[in-house]
Amino acid sequence: MTGNRVAIEIDHVCKRFGAGEQAVLALDHIALDIRENEFFTLLGPSGCGKTTLLRMIAGFEDVSAGDIRLYGASLTGKLPFQRPVNTVFQSYALFPHLTVEENIAFGLEMRGFKPADINPIVAEKLELVKLSGFARRRPHQLSGGQQQRVALARALAPSPRVLLLDESLSALDLKLRKEMQVELKRLQRETGITFVFVTHDQEEALTMSDRIAVMSAGKLQQVGSPEDIYDRPANRFVADFIGETSFLQGRVADGQLHFGVAGSLSCQVLDQPHDGAAALAVRPERLQLASSGDGLGGVVAEVVYRGVDTVYLVQLADGQPCRVRHTNDSGASRLARVGDAVRVAALPGAFHRLQEAG
Numbered sequence: 001m002t003g004n005r006v007a008i009e010i011d012h013v014c015k016r017f018g019a020g021e022q023a024v025l026a027l028d029h030i031a032l033d034i035r036e037n038e039f040f041t042l043l044g045p046s047g048c049g050k051t052t053l054l055r056m057i058a059g060f061e062d063v064s065a066g067d068i069r070l071y072g073a074s075l076t077g078k079l080p081f082q083r084p085v086n087t088v089f090q091s092y093a094l095f096p097h098l099t100v101e102e103n104i105a106f107g108l109e110m111r112g113f114k115p116a117d118i119n120p121i122v123a124e125k126l127e128l129v130k131l132s133g134f135a136r137r138r139p140h141q142l143s144g145g146q147q148q149r150v151a152l153a154r155a156l157a158p159s160p161r162v163l164l165l166d167e168s169l170s171a172l173d174l175k176l177r178k179e180m181q182v183e184l185k186r187l188q189r190e191t192g193i194t195f196v197f198v199t200h201d202q203e204e205a206l207t208m209s210d211r212i213a214v215m216s217a218g219k220l221q222q223v224g225s226p227e228d229i230y231d232r233p234a235n236r237f238v239a240d241f242i243g244e245t246s247f248l249q250g251r252v253a254d255g256q257l258h259f260g261v262a263g264s265l266s267c268q269v270l271d272q273p274h275d276g277a278a279a280l281a282v283r284p285e286r287l288q289l290a291s292s293g294d295g296l297g298g299v300v301a302e303v304v305y306r307g308v309d310t311v312y313l314v315q316l317a318d319g320q321p322c323r324v325r326h327t328n329d330s331g332a333s334r335l336a337r338v339g340d341a342v343r344v345a346a347l348p349g350a351f352h353r354l355q356e357a358g
């Protein structure tokens with residue numbers, strides 16, 4: 001459960017690296033609120049500025065303009081250790097010569113915790129990450145997943161109000177990564193700490209987050225729940241970056257969606273039904289190969305079998321390509337073969353009209 005209270009206010013933050021012609025505007029007027037107890041994800045392709053934003057919350061980078069506030073108080077001028085914020089780095093950054101318990105205790109000693117308080121906290125955090133039997137080991141005697149848990153225990157030990165996680169799972173293999181996704185959700189729920197998670201993996205962001213901020217080239221593209229971002233992408237970038245999308249040009253007229261010689265569909269554009277040219281986005285699972293004469297005419301150009309589902313690439317008769325996905329629970333992989341003439345039908349509300357509609 002997320003509270004409504006705002007934990008972090010990112011108030012029109014800019015970040016400029018370098019000067020003159022060499023200057024890079026890594027963040028361009030980013031404005032967003034992160035709520036208390038939220039699992040909040042910064043998502044975007046490499047170089048979009050998500051790590052820079054995380055480092056600014058942590059205090060490793062200054063803001064060039066704007067302000068970051070934690071529970072209403074500006075963080076400007078506060079050094080990293082003066083902020084009730086802790087970071088889990090992608091590399092884990094464990095001290096190789098210290099044992100697991102010494103690694104966890106280190107941050108507490110640095111923060112001036114009393115020696116008598118440190119041991120119970122270390123034991124509690126080891127229990128929290130399910131590593132109670134590993135206190136005396138050194139990092140090289142642990143698997144990657146176990147090292148990740150130690151890094152989490154160390155970051156959680158001083159009970160920060162906010163935990164920042166920078167591409168924390170990207171070094172793990174796929175199976176372990178899925179396990180740690182569940183584990184991170186559990187830790188967030190049990191501790192009630194606000195998590196700010198950075199990833200370039202859209203599936204990971206959709207799976208884990210209460211809300212997601214999608215970024216591109218230093219700009220915020222959309223902030224919303226996973227459902228908002230997936231079902232109602234704000235623009236073409238978000239529709240393209242999150243999930244699979246076909247982009248089609250159509251024309252809305254007389255309650256119909258027209259695709260030239262490919263044919264027409266009864267109007268599926270619910271959000272902006274006004275007449276005229278329409279730039280459309282459609283998810284492959286919202287389209288279906290139809291057996292009857294309904295739908296748009298086309299030819300199957302490719303069949304991609306993916307175990308759980310099959311994706312048909314269809315070249316519509318007006319020349320536009322689109323993707324149609326069927327789950328394989330009822331022999332869907334054999335619905336059509338390359339070169340077959342097919343009809344493509346749409347589920348209600350399948351098409352989303354993009355803002356850039358011409």
Ligand code: ATP
Binds near residue numbers: 017045046048049051
């Ligand atoms: P990745 O997923 O690859 O880590 P990112 O989205 O986290 O990418 P940032 O690392 O925040 O992106 O970088 C954003 C932009 O700022 C990039 O163009 C990067 O080259 C630039 N940048 C980051 N740090 C510096 C620096 N110290 N000096 C100059 N430019 C920098």
